[in-house]
Amino acid sequence: AARTLFLLPGDGIGPEAMREVEKLIPILNERGGGFETRSGLVGGAAVDAHGAAISDEDMGHALAADAVLFGAVGGPKWDGVPYEVRPEAGLLRLRKELQLFANLRPAICYPALADASSLKRELVDGLDILIVRELTGGVYFGEPKTITDLGNGQKRAVDTQVYDTFEIERIARVAFELAKTRKGRVTSMEKRNVMKSGVLWNEVVTRTGKDYPDVALDHMLADAGGMQLVRNPKQFDVIVTDNLFGDMLSDVAAMLTGSLGMLPSASLGAPDETTGKRRAMYEPVHGSAPDIAGKGVANPIAMIASLAMCLRYSFGMVTQADALEAAVAEVLDSGIRTPDIMAPGCREVGTAEMGDAVAAA
Numbered sequence: 155a156a157r158t159l160f161l162l163p164g165d166g167i168g169p170e171a172m173r174e175v176e177k178l179i180p181i182l183n184e185r186g187g188g189f190e191t192r193s194g195l196v197g198g199a200a201v202d203a204h205g206a207a208i209s210d211e212d213m214g215h216a217l218a219a220d221a222v223l224f225g226a227v228g229g230p231k232w233d234g235v236p237y238e239v240r241p242e243a244g245l246l247r248l249r250k251e252l253q254l255f256a257n258l259r260p261a262i263c264y265p266a267l268a269d270a271s272s273l274k275r276e277l278v279d280g281l282d283i284l285i286v287r288e289l290t291g292g293v294y295f296g297e298p299k300t301i302t303d304l305g306n307g308q309k310r311a312v313d314t315q316v317y318d319t320f321e322i323e324r325i326a327r328v329a330f331e332l333a334k335t336r337k338g339r340v341t342s343m344e345k346r347n348v349m350k351s352g353v354l355w356n357e358v359v360t361r362t363g364k365d366y367p368d369v370a371l372d373h374m375l376a377d378a379g380g381m382q383l384v385r386n387p388k389q390f391d392v393i394v395t396d397n398l399f400g401d402m403l404s405d406v407a408a409m410l411t412g413s414l415g416m417l418p419s420a421s422l423g424a425p426d427e428t429t430g431k432r433r434a435m436y437e438p439v440h441g442s443a444p445d446i447a448g449k450g451v452a453n454p455i456a457m458i459a460s461l462a463m464c465l466r467y468s469f470g471m472v473t474q475a476d477a478l479e480a481a482v483a484e485v486l487d488s489g490i491r492t493p494d495i496m497a498p499g500c501r502e503v504g505t506a507e508m509g510d511a512v513a514a515a
């Protein structure tokens with residue numbers, strides 16, 4: 155049976171970027187791909203059509219698909235809607251029902267864009283790191299989570315970092331498995347010097363690493379890791395870390411490489427009990443960008459790069475993923491730029507022209 159990719163373009167620039175991805179699918183299928191697509195509604199678009207940020211029917215398609223490619227949701231039109239039907243509820247439902255516990259954020263620096271980085275060219279040129287962030291546990295979800303009135307004009311806020319062995323082990327396995335397809339190195343980051351969850355994290359990752367003798371594992375305190383990420387990012391291959399540290403470290407890593415319009419991400423879930431296939435959703439890091447929506451100027455590369463991650467990690471289409479990423483690099487080398495990455499001496503184009511250029515390459 156052909157693999158299935160469920161497209162959820164969403165709102166704002168989501169559908170604009172998704173149109174450029176749709177141009178690429180027949181080309182990939184001609185080159186030994188073999189996957190089918192279906193589209194649905196999510197976010198404000200779904201609220202307008204069904205009164206819910208994703209319908210049960212589309213949720214069913216997402217669960218049945220081999221992977222979901224998600225655009226972005228939200229915008230001023232839905233800012234006043236009731237909490238239960240806000241566009242983000244669609245994204246949260248997808249994350250919950252697909253059980254997406256591993257968030258993958260690559261930081262790749264295309265040589266053509268190395269001068270746009272916040273770091274010196276030699277530090278980022280050719281950079282290719284992958285941050286694997288635990289997404290469903292830790293301090294964002296741990297109980298108790300309270301604000302208590304202490305009475306004397308004082309309040310007390312409590313958040314709780316909780317990690318169980320199985321949560322650490324499954325995210326560690328994702329990191330080790332991905333490292334095997336890359337440079338074979340994992341750096342685990344926690345704060346075992348001040349946090350019990352860091353002690354357990356370190357212990358479980360170390361033990362799990364014994365099952366992957368061909369992957370080199372080292373450990374760094376998360377604050378030192380943040381410093382090293384900025385001082386010498388090319389020392390890293392795969393970084394695995396918890397929800398809170400991963401949130402911050404992946405945003406830092408993102409800015410090493412320039413524009414939001416360039417950054418893909420993936421979220422992986424548990425393997426399906428019957429088929430053994432890992433659930434997965436791929437999406438650009440950026441939002442619906444209402445400030446530029448409808449103008450035809452959004453950069454579609456984050457969305458295209460999200461498709462490339464899907465080919466690589468869900469469909470096993472590594473050759474096609476490499477070819478797609480090489481096509482993006484070639485287009486950038488040729489000096490074609492959307493406004494967000496425009497540089498002197500380059501030619502400014504809109505969303506559709508960028509998509510056409512990648513398709514041609």
Ligand code: NAI
Nearest residue numbers: 226227228229414415440441442443444445446452453494
């Ligand atoms: P945003 O990522 O949509 O935009 C931030 C800035 O980056 C804007 O100036 C925008 O024009 C620019 N930008 C973003 N993507 C771009 C692209 N592909 N090409 C060129 N420029 C690009 O974040 P913002 O403005 O904070 O949020 C806008 C809306 O998106 C809100 O409703 C927010 O809730 C939603 N949002 C949705 C996300 C999702 O669906 N996963 C993630 C982040 C925000």
Ligand code: MG
Nearest residue numbers: 400401402405
């Ligand atoms: Mg964040």
